[in-house]
Amino acid sequence: MLCILYLQMARAGLFSVQAWDAKSKKWRLAHSQAWYFILQVFISAGDDFITFSHSLPDMSDLTISIDRSKIWTHGRKAVGEYLMQLHVYKCIADVRAGSELYNRMTKVTKQFERYREVVMRLEEPGKVFVQANTVLSEEGGVELREYENSVEGMVKSYAERGV
Numbered sequence: 662m663l664c665i666l667y668l669q670m671a672r673a674g675l676f677s678v679q680a681w682d683a684k685s686k687k688w689r690l691a692h693s694q695a696w697y698f699i700l701q702v703f704i705s706a707g708d709d710f711i712t713f714s715h716s717l718p719d720m721s722d723l724t725i726s727i728d729r730s731k732i733w734t735h736g737r738k739a740v741g742e743y744l745m746q747l748h749v750y751k752c753i754a755d756v757r758a759g760s761e762l763y764n765r766m767t768k769v770t771k772q773f774e775r776y777r778e779v780v781m782r783l784e785e786p787g788k789v790f791v792q793a794n795t796v797l798s799e800e801g802g803v804e805l806r807e808y809e810n811s812v813e814g815m816v817k818s819y820a821e822r823g824v
Contacts, residue, residue, distance in 0.1 A: 664729045667703070667736055671711055671725050674700025678777040679784060681769050694767045699740075701766045706731070706739035713776070720779045791815045794822055 673696040680693035688694040703711045710731045715723045727736070743766075750759035769777070791807075791814045798804045806821065808814035 663732055664727060667727050667732060668725065670696070670699050671703055671727060674698075674703070675725060675776060676780055678769060678773055678780055681777065683774065683777065686769070688767065697769070697773075698763065698766045702739050702743045703727070703736060705743075705766075706735040708735055710735040710739075720775065721782070723776065723779050789815055792818050794818060796821075 677690075677693035677696040677700075680690040681688055681697075688697075700711075708731065710728055712726045712728075713723060714726065715721075743762075746762060747759060750756075750762065789810050789812060791810050793805055793807045796804050796806060806818075808818045
């Protein structure tokens with residue numbers, strides 16, 4: 662179970678590079694930058710705790726692997742050390758050192774610039790939540806009106822509410 666959690670965090674870190682602007686070299690979303698930080702902590706654990714592999718030149722088969730046998734000895738230890746380091750900087754109000762650590766760990770490397778291209782190709786359009794409406798029918802009953810999951814469906818749902 663713990664392996665799945667670590668793997669999900671690593672995947673979130675990899676996909677977080679969608680929020681990194683390659684032109685300005687800046688992060689657009691703070692939480693994505695934090696996921697990337699966690700991924701970098703996993704990588705810093707060393708000894709192939711986490712590996713990336715692919716066999717195709719376009720890296721469309723990019724795979725993340727975590728060595729289950731090293732979760733306690735490498736992964737947990739690395740996460741604990743970095744959390745302790747950040748906590749100490751916070752407790753002593755050393756903003757400069759904390760910021761330096763965070764900026765160093767969230768600097769997107771050339772390798773991850775290439776991975777970003779793969780991730781951007783896999784990007785799916787954002788999900789649209791469309792609210793169904795309940796209306797009274799002419800017979801006095803209640804009718805549920807559902808709409809398509811699109812921007813048009815969302816506008817139609819909102820318009821038919823009469824708000």
